[in-house]
Amino acid sequence: MEISGDLLIGKHTVRGTNGSIKGIDAATGEALAPAFGGATLEQLEQACALAWQASDIYRELPLETRAKFLETIAQNILDIGDVLIERCVTESGLPRGRIEGERGRTVGQLRMFAAVVREGDFLGVRIDPAQPQRQPLPRVDLRLRYVPLGPVAVFGASNFPLAFSVAGGDTASALAAGCPVIAKAHSAHPGTSALVGRAVQKAVADCGLPEGTFSLLFDSGRDIGQGLVSDRRIKAVGFTGSRGGGTALMKLAAARREPIPVYAEMSSINPVLLFPHALKNRGAAIGKAFAGSLALGAGQFCTNPGLVLAIDGPELDTFIEATAAALSETPAATMLTPGIHKAYESAVNKTAEHGEVKTLARGCAAKGATQGQAALFSTTAEAFRANPELHEEIFGAASLIVRCPDLATVLDLVEQLEGQLTAALHIDEADYADARRFLPALERRTGRILVNGFGTGVEVGHAMVHGGPFPSTADGRSTSVGSLAIDRFLRPVSYQDMPEGLLPDALKTANPLGLNRRLDGKLQLSK
Amino acid sequence: MEISGDLLIGKHTVRGTNGSIKGIDAATGEALAPAFGGATLEQLEQACALAWQASDIYRELPLETRAKFLETIAQNILDIGDVLIERCVTESGLPRGRIEGERGRTVGQLRMFAAVVREGDFLGVRIDPAQPQRQPLPRVDLRLRYVPLGPVAVFGASNFPLAFSVAGGDTASALAAGCPVIAKAHSAHPGTSALVGRAVQKAVADCGLPEGTFSLLFDSGRDIGQGLVSDRRIKAVGFTGSRGGGTALMKLAAARREPIPVYAEMSSINPVLLFPHALKNRGAAIGKAFAGSLALGAGQFCTNPGLVLAIDGPELDTFIEATAAALSETPAATMLTPGIHKAYESAVNKTAEHGEVKTLARGCAAKGATQGQAALFSTTAEAFRANPELHEEIFGAASLIVRCPDLATVLDLVEQLEGQLTAALHIDEADYADARRFLPALERRTGRILVNGFGTGVEVGHAMVHGGPFPSTADGRSTSVGSLAIDRFLRPVSYQDMPEGLLPDALKTANPLGLNRRLDGKLQLSK
Known part of the structure; x- marks a missing residue:
């Protein structure tokens, strides 16, 4: 063709x-x-x-x-x-x-x-x-x-x-x-x-x-x-x-x-929440998987993990080291357009120069004019709270780790976030009780909550929600x-006392289309 | 209390x-x-x-x-x-x-x-x-x-x-x-x-x-x-x-x-469409019922029939005479507030004074300061088409009959209307073929299409739609x-790989709430 x-x-x-x-x-x-x-x-x-x-x-x-x-x-x-x-x-x-x-x-x-x-x-x-x-x-x-x-x-x-x-x-x-x-x-x-x-x-x-x-x-x-x-x-x-x-x-x-x-x-930054036991038991493995999700497709996904919230300490450092090691071996990747590449470079540079942000790692250097180089940053909870610009999406393989003093602070920062497509919880069984306290806040502001995974890779199925409150989408419903x-793309229309001969087939009493229907409020299967 | x-x-x-x-x-x-x-x-x-x-x-x-x-x-x-x-x-x-x-x-x-x-x-x-x-x-x-x-x-x-x-x-x-x-x-x-x-x-x-x-x-x-x-x-x-x-x-x-x-x-004017055979066979009866719907509750319903579209001729005159006769015996009724009464009086007077509008009938004179007196007007298809102000809702017992040369004109005028809560078709069996041609236009701009009735009296059921495209509602969905x-008041949230212990009861595999569910896309009844 x-x-x-x-x-x-x-x-x-x-x-x-x-x-x-x-x-x-x-x-x-x-x-x-x-x-x-x-x-x-x-x-x-x-x-x-x-x-x-x-x-x-x-x-x-x-x-x-x-x-x-x-x-x-x-x-x-x-x-x-x-x-x-x-x-x-x-x-x-x-x-x-x-x-x-x-x-x-x-x-x-x-x-x-x-x-x-x-x-x-x-x-x-x-x-x-x-x-x-x-x-x-x-x-x-x-x-x-x-x-x-x-x-x-x-x-x-x-x-x-x-x-x-x-x-x-x-x-x-x-x-x-x-x-x-x-x-x-x-x-x-x-x-x-x-x-x-x-x-x-x-x-x-x-x-x-x-x-x-x-x-x-x-x-x-x-x-x-x-x-x-x-x-x-x-x-x-x-x-x-x-x-x-x-x-x-x-x-x-x-x-x-x-x-x-x-x-x-x-627009979504798709927070990743690392809970204490998971971080302690599997920090390095999570970090490696995180780096893979971050760099996938040059990070050009709506569900790219742009934010990590976790308690500061040696366990988080282990996660960061593993992430940094993986990223340092991640080749730069050609971005979709020169404009997107330019916007990515500009946003990454701006973040790197931010007074409250440290650069933790970069991916391999670019070998082409429009290649994006992965970037990992960190900041403190106070700085994240005080600087709304750090909540903005960077379209590409960049992510910000926020070092929090405790889980209460993590939850508090979640409550500061705008609407998101996804949120990912990394938890072990001992974290479940803590994680449960986060669910209401996550349900209120995300379309999909995932456990021990990352938002990239959006399954096309019946139970998928790729949506979420504004600004992740225009219509969180x-x-x-x-x-x-x-x-x-549908709206309901009601037909009152319409003769069978004028009714659309879907509504005829004999159910010629073999549809599941709600009769007097009760769902009835056609077969 | x-x-x-x-x-x-x-x-x-x-x-x-x-x-x-x-x-x-x-x-x-x-x-x-x-x-x-x-x-x-x-x-x-x-x-x-x-x-x-x-x-x-x-x-x-x-x-x-x-x-x-x-x-x-x-x-x-x-x-x-x-x-x-x-x-x-x-x-x-x-x-x-x-x-x-x-x-x-x-x-x-x-x-x-x-x-x-x-x-x-x-x-x-x-x-x-x-x-x-x-x-x-x-x-x-x-x-x-x-x-x-x-x-x-x-x-x-x-x-x-x-x-x-x-x-x-x-x-x-x-x-x-x-x-x-x-x-x-x-x-x-x-x-x-x-x-x-x-x-x-x-x-x-x-x-x-x-x-x-x-x-x-x-x-x-x-x-x-x-x-x-x-x-x-x-x-x-x-x-x-x-x-x-x-x-x-x-x-x-x-x-x-x-x-x-x-x-x-x-806002809705709820068009009533009178088809030729129904009008010929039952014009007077429809007119009497119409007057009843129009004056019900002093006309203060969202679904009040504020517009009648029909082919001009002696059959329409019969309908009008019956409507006028019924209205002339309809007592004026106290309106909800002095402000609503004032707005009604003002809109009725403005319509009565419109150069393209004839006043066909009024209800009984008011006996109280805030009583609304029913009003029936007529105009031509050309005038209705040319004067958008005649498409506006008058909140109260006022309606406008548009004398059309033929059904094609009726359909054309329907296509000029803004979104509506309801549309009513008055039809006999010989009208069905004509009525069928109207359904797409009505489905596009109304929430409820009713046959041989009027929009007033909104059943609270499972198959009711009291909605419709803008401006009848803000959200026609x-x-x-x-x-x-x-x-x-709901929005969907998806849970990915969430352990049973953290899932809300509605989503637990054992279905403790006994809910109907869609499994792999197939609807399954709980009982």
Whole structure:
């Protein structure tokens, strides 16, 4: 498959005429061919109009059609073959194995949502049958199902060029919910976006869906992204990126005539809490594993462990020594873009020069212009409490260890933290009683609490929450990974006294779709 | 039970010292004793501090304790006896039968949520067991439950002084979810609020709950309401009221350091669509029923039918004649407050004087200073399309009939409407094919679609949606009536590889709470 540099507007490939962008070889900084034409506002309008036209049709197609569509996207992505892997490796600077794994994850995610669509539990069917004899007033017949919100704008993430980009988790869950998608390609991987976009576009055609079910736009500035979020036909936004970018979209969405939900996954430092017995018994081993999690993918994960809270003392020193030893052998790694590398260097230097911070270790020196060198810092509890800038995410392989006098201080610092995607507890059985006292504080401010592990490696399953209170996400009531992500793009509608002939199939008394339903409040399985 | 005029801050009754408000006899406009002291910012701070202290404790109490608490509130409200009914009738101007019915609804709602809490489906338990042998990587153990958001601010509605006020649907669903509540009393019924507040406060004590589980504040201005929404310890807002009030709270909540969800139920004109065969066969009967719905409770319902769309002609005239005849015999009714009456009169006069509007009928003349006189208007499709001010809600018994040339125009006008709580279709079997074409447009912009009925009379059940896209509510993904309302105050948290001893009971493998659970994505009933 060739990369044309065109926009995908419904079934058409159209040259964008509003400036252009080029992919960059992450390792060398060289521009890659071809140039991608940025969309004009007229082209944005066309995409929105097509999405709107498609919306009412797409959402009422049989669930089987929708499921097959998701599976077809998955197969079409696989069918691109090595061209996709190579382009993605070049644009992202990520290792081939990682990108192959991410393709598997992307395809698996689409197939999982196909299964979710077939099963139909997301329709949330509830039926309260009429009670004509009820006194003092008869009870009406009420039936509820969830319907899709309408067209969704998806902003791809730089750090997951496949799994959280054009056909990633946001797109998969929105399409599964029955929402057309307009994807705004991330400028860090336009070629990857173009290839995947073509795979989705082809799946739309393969499955005979309305063309507006999917469009892909390139944006040479910010007008198209902003215009998308502000367009009256867009009913929700999926975004993964920086806090600045996400909060800007939140403001735009809130200022609309009709405000819409924004699901922005933004900023998290993912505290790691080392409890005394675990630290004493396994400090070196935890340190080694920590260094691995910290440096994975050049630290460019939303769930990267950017903060360690532990009681100061020789046990913590053992942990630090093991971490430092592992980091000192950790090669510098090419970062996703020159801009991300520059921001990382700047934040690391600023932290290193902070009067209250000590540099404990660095990874191997960079061998390329855009390679990030891991960094480990420490500070005191008082300094951490007094300097909110030390709570900010550094996107990359940098982490800050806070030396605390006791567990009460650790808990107190946890209570100072903003919302987080994850928190990790390292505990042995003798630590359980202490750990239990931390759970309320962690539940209040994180989406996922993990034990004796690290937040990197986000399982795509049914019980995953990749979300959390602001600012880790824009809407802490949701997850952007796992099957529950479909709920973000749905809302309930109730039908009162509607004749069988007009009811959607999901709500018909005979249950032709074989759905699990809640009858008079009681959950009933179809089989 | 005596009405003291004090704030309820946790277990204390405290005199508010920030100005005062008095209840008003809705029928006479006379001020009622006693005066209610407005809360100071210090008193607000105390209530928030207590709510925060209570939050972690209250949310982890056994479900049975929480259910009993809700039932105790219900019983305590009944135990107030006639004093409550009388005060509520006086303050609201609503008939005794209505208020008795509303008390029944309030009590029933609390008991329904008690049953929902006992059943535990709202915990949304999902378990993906570990797969240590999985290749290429072992799968971790993931378990998900929903946790309460934290303390909730509830703003009572003027038009449901019991069912949507201090212990109404927002409070009941928030408490059911595990969230402490700080209620801001509506100044239209401070005495009713005080009596019900005492019943809740007593239930907190009866059940041995932390005192901060509930507080009740009076506000002599707007500082306390605004301060509540802005307080860092408040994690969600429930509101029923005007569009202006609701959008102001939305802005405050969005501007916080940590933005929080606002569930504001605001503004809806609830279109009624009359289809040709129904109109021809039953026009007069529909008209009579319509007049009844329009004038019910002086038209002071969120679901009041403020707009009728139908094809012009003799059949529509028959409907109008029947409506006009019924309205002309409809007594004027005391409105909730002098302010609401004044706003109603002003909006009705403005509409009557509109160059494109004809007045078709009025109800009986007012016999009291604050009585609202029903009003029926008509206009043309072109005028309705061209004059957005005709789309605005008039809170009270006023409705606008739009004479359309054909059904295509009716559908086109539906597409011009903002988000609505309800839409009503009046159809006979011969209309079904036409009606089907309207469903997508209605599903996109309403929370409830009803057939051959009117939106007034909102059943408190499991399949009810009392919600809808903006501006009918602030968040179209939710309902404020029915058991699904509990979902508004919850968010998911995932636990990874957590030892059994630390897992909350809801997630323990042995399922000690007997919950329905989703295992590896498959729903499994506990019994």
